[in-house]
Amino acid sequence: MAKKIRVLIAKPGLDGHDRGAKVIARALRDAGMEVIYTGLRQSPEDIAAAAIEEDVDAIGLSCLSGAHMTLFPRVVQLLKKKGASDIPVAGGGIIPPEDVPKLKRAGLKGVFGPGTSLQDIVAFFETAASGRAK
Amino acid sequence: MTSLVARVLEGDKRAAARLISMIEDDEPEARNALRAIYRHSGKAHLVGFTGPPGAGKSTLISRLIKAFRARGRKVGVIAVDPTSPFTGGAILGDRVRMTDASRDPNVFIRSMATRGHPGGLALATFDAVKVLEALGMDLVMVETVGAGQSEVEIAKRAHTTVVVEMPASGDEVQILKAGILEIGDLYVVNKADLDGADAMVSNLELVIPEHSKGWRPPVLRTVASEGTGVTDVADELEKHWKHLTASGELAARERARAETELRGALAEAALQRLTARPASQANLGKAIDRIVHRQSDVRTVAEELLKAGKAS
Structure with missing residues (x-):
């Protein structure tokens, strides 16, 4: 059986808007990936723990509340602490352009704002997963 | 590989998660790991x-x-x-x-x-x-x-x-x-x-x-x-x-479970053996042709392939 790409799609923080996350999850599913969707209001600790148990190849975070500068880097740090810094993390949502370089410096491998095409996102996860060291 | 098993036995979640993925993807090393893990299950x-x-x-x-x-x-x-x-x-x-x-x-x-x-x-x-x-x-x-x-x-x-x-x-x-x-x-x-x-x-x-x-x-x-x-x-x-x-029902269920698993593994192994090699692949293609063209029915063809597999 061929290696399947497994992706965790999670919503850290308190906003209750998960349509975007669900659209992404569905696009990745339709691209043949196994998508673990963990629902709303996850703490960064929940997300890092789930990513490890699920042995995912990449994590996609969605946040529309404006707390992305706190929550996204926190997930990256927690993965590092747990010896799982090889799992690439991407984030999306309402992200002001000036935050993008800061998030990249904080260790996010991809940052996707409004208007990003689904093809670009699928391509990102395919590349991120194939580049992950086993 | 042995180190992965050792880590699982020490309670390392990351190692267990990795091993489960390898089993799902049917990686050859996963079988060795399962062999080592079996007596701990x-x-x-x-x-x-x-x-x-x-x-x-x-x-x-x-x-x-x-x-x-x-x-x-x-x-x-x-x-x-x-x-x-x-x-x-x-x-x-x-x-x-x-x-x-x-x-x-x-x-x-x-x-x-x-x-x-x-x-x-x-x-x-x-x-x-x-x-x-x-x-x-x-x-x-x-x-x-x-x-x-x-x-x-x-x-x-x-x-x-x-x-x-x-x-x-x-x-x-x-x-x-x-x-x-x-x-x-x-x-x-x-x-x-x-x-x-x-x-x-x-x-x-x-x-x-x-x-x-x-x-x-x-x-x-x-x-x-x-x-x-x-x-x-x-x-x-x-x-x-x-x-x-x-x-005593537990022992009976364990036995029934072992039989189910053995039958499954036998069927899988037999299928692998009869179809995996390139020569077998070609035979399989011809056999499928005969079924499609109504020259022979599925059960007869399966019996023939089993006999041929035994002889080789």
């Missing part, structure tokens, strides 16, 4: 959950995780969801209802896609159970795909099978039908605060068979979203485990 109480989609299996399991953690048990969960037959992709969403537990070091939850395997389970499910046992879990709960009427494989593999139903999910005739409603060691009517719960309970009590060796499957009511009735389910699960060990 077989210690946990394996409980299967089945029932229609939306009955509340995931929610009930999340409550049971808490109940059993309070009793000092280490709990593993494998939650199976379906793979798309068209794209091979899957959305695995059972964790949505289990988030509270995911940070507990003595809980391990894994989502798993069926990858085309029928019966509401994945091919890798029970090898993953062995990994969780080696990791130190002493109770493992397996949630099947929201099952219809005949996904009964779980009952052949688990020690205890819980059938989760909900009110108003069918009339008396649905309940009389054979299949899923015959396999429970425990029946749970979830969402018992809704209309129709009493009717569901009494209908179930009418049709469920008396199991062998003196176990009468109880019918319990829960409102899992509020935690109501969950303690009773946990108590009955423990009672059933005691019944299995005291009555």
Whole structure:
């Protein structure tokens, strides 16, 4: 059986808007990936723990509340602490352009704002997963 | 590889998670690891959950995780969801209802896609159970795909099978039908605060068979979203485990389970042997042609291939 790409799609923080996350999850599913969707209001600790148990190849975070500068880097740090810094993390949502370089410096491998095409996102996860060291 | 097994035995979640993926992808090293892990498995109480989609299996399991953690048990969960037959992709969403537990070091939850395997389970499910046992879990709960009427494989593999139903999910005739409603060691009517719960309970009590060796499957009511009735389910699960060990039924079930696994492995190995090599592939193509052109029927061709396989 061929290696399947497994992706965790999670919503850290308190906003209750998960349509975007669900659209992404569905696009990745339709691209043949196994998508673990963990629902709303996850703490960064929940997300890092789930990513490890699920042995995912990449994590996609969605946040529309404006707390992305706190929550996204926190997930990256927690993965590092747990010896799982090889799992690439991407984030999306309402992200002001000036935050993008800061998030990249904080260790996010991809940052996707409004208007990003689904093809670009699928391509990102395919590349991120194939580049992950086993 | 041995180091991966050693890490699992030390309780390293990351190693266990990696090994389960390797089993799912059928990587050759996974077989060696399973060989090494086998003698460390077989210690946990394996409980299967089945029932229609939306009955509340995931929610009930999340409550049971808490109940059993309070009793000092280490709990593993494998939650199976379906793979798309068209794209091979899957959305695995059972964790949505289990988030509270995911940070507990003595809980391990894994989502798993069926990858085309029928019966509401994945091919890798029970090898993953062995990994969780080696990791130190002493109770493992397996949630099947929201099952219809005949996904009964779980009952052949688990020690205890819980059938989760909900009110108003069918009339008396649905309940009389054979299949899923015959396999429970425990029946749970979830969402018992809704209309129709009493009717569901009494209908179930009418049709469920008396199991062998003196176990009468109880019918319990829960409102899992509020935690109501969950303690009773946990108590009955423990009672059933005691019944299995005291009555000798456990040994009988272990034997039946070993036979199911051996038959499965034999079928898989025979198929591999007869079809894997390039020469066999060519033969297979010719054999398929003969079936398509009505020169020979499927069973005759299969017999011929088996004979040819034996000779080579």
